[in-house]
Amino acid sequence: MSDQQAGPILDGLGITLDLADGDLVASALVIAKVVREDGQVTLLIEDSEGMTWLDQYGLITAASDLIRSPRFEREGDDD
Template identity: 85%
Template sequence: MSEQAGPILDGLGITLDLGDGDLVASAMIVAKVVRADGQVTLLIEDSEGMTWLDQYGLIAAASDLIRSPSFERDDDD
């Protein structure tokens, strides 16, 4: 069954810090999902028109950003 990601992400408290005039050009969601039988799996969904190369680039850039010592996490407050 396929569900819209918006309400799910809203329920998880996910927001984007966008400035005036900022435009989200593409997006990719990586989600840890616990199935009804208790099995844990990983889902990856992306916006329309995104190629595997775009996916790889976003994941690589996000990985570099998260590993950066200057990266501010929400739980660092």
């Protein structure tokens, strides 16, 4: 395995951020489903420099709560 820049990969997957002028992304956590060459599926978690496991946990917990919220709507949902 080799380290690869996430930007081109995320761009290729169509990932965008809905940011207003002046917004600053302070840190990031990427969770990726990876299919290995042999077909094995694995989970990859990478974060920005300086992020602790506690920061990771907080982002994952907040995202999970948000996604489970009945008010959460994602563009393209068929609800």
